[in-house]
Amino acid sequence: MLLHLVHETRYAYSPTVESAHHVLYLRPASHAGQELLSHTLTVSPQPAQRYDQTDVYGNTRTFFSLHTPHDQLTVVAESMVSTLAVPEKPMAGLAWEQVREQFRYQAGGAYDSAGEFVFASPYVPRDEAFAEFARPSFTPGRPLPQAAQHLMERIHTEMVYDSDSTEVGTPALEALQLRKGVCQDFAHILVACCRSMGVPARYVSGYLLTNPAPGQPRLIGCDASHAWASVYCPLSGEGGGMALAVGQNPGVWLDFDPTNNRAPGEDYVTLATGRDFLDVSPMRGVIRGGAHHVLDVAVTVTPIEPD
Structure with a gap:
């Protein structure tokens, strides 16, 4: 397109x-x-x-x-x-616990740049409330893509999109407690929940197609900047661990838009990626x-x- x-x-x-x-x-x-x-x-x-x-x-x-x-x-x-057009994201893959273990620090382990996105950042703090919200999606042995998909669906279902409920500087934890927010809040919450479970996730800024094709719904967030989240899924269970050794565990970033409960496609445009909105x-x-x-x-x- x-x-x-x-x-x-x-x-x-x-x-x-x-x-x-x-x-x-x-x-x-x-x-x-x-x-x-x-x-x-x-x-x-x-x-x-x-x-x-x-x-x-x-x-x-x-x-x-x-x-x-x-x-x-x-x-x-x-x-x-x-x-x-974005290929349909794989729903199989490593269990989320395996991914979490790959990003635990191990002396002498291979370095993976995605590891930076496990830690807290200015707009995405670590808090037990995020882990508590995430746990129903991160059930034992569940493949990470499925867990992230389920989390996206729950954020979309359990939270209300309300443009008057938050501001640019509203903390993600406050938006979670309110169960209200805008695309920035929804993206921050998904990122925070994944990080709370030890899984790398990052914030994505971009745009949506203003007027959709005939017969397609008009998405929330068009006519303005949009935001969604991206979750890192390693392709294998080998290696891992965040140490100083040079290396890179292969993996893919899978995008999830909790505001619209879908995977971004060719009607989305990526501007930039970072730890959170502040970046x-x-x-x-x-x-x-x-x-x-x-x-x-x-x-x-x-x-x-x-x-």
Whole structure:
């Protein structure tokens, strides 16, 4: 599927902002199921400094700074992305307990980069409440893909999507207790539950197709940035253990969207992956001045018919 993306962010400040420094995660990723064909980024007013950099997780981030007073800021990211239909995820595989054991520290064991996603992160703390919620899905001997699938279904069923119930900074534990939230909260809860069981999981930011094909339901989270979770499933039970020895236990990241209770497909676009929202927030920064602001964000993802 060929998709045209426009992500427009507008700030109106009062009083005037004297200077500002911002970082963006608005350049879509390229991976096995997605190819970035073109990308342009327009910032107004014109930045005094701007450059791109690859972060530790392989995402492209853009830094820019403004040194002149301004009462408005507009950032428009426009991209063309080609996506492929995602093969049906395997439901067989290692039992989740085997995966947990692979990521226990073992002196002299092989290093697996996925191990970083077992630990707590700023927006995804370790708490017994997550483990308690996860246990009905992580039953003894259950293959990890099945456990993650069941967990996704339960989050979708037992929680209510309510855009007024949480904010960007709402802790995942609070959202779990409320049993309400938005896509960011649902993704954080799935990630937190998996990590509480010793399984690597990461946060994914991206987009959904704004208008679905005829006869298909309109998904929750379109017209805005979206988020889902990805769970790491090793392909074998050999090796493992997080030690300093160089090595890589082969495995795949399987995506789960608890907001819509489905696996992301060709109608999804991945922006970036990280430990949680804080790693891949589409736009954040530090400003001097502008004590009050009005934010307006518009996202459109439309399919392009081939010639």
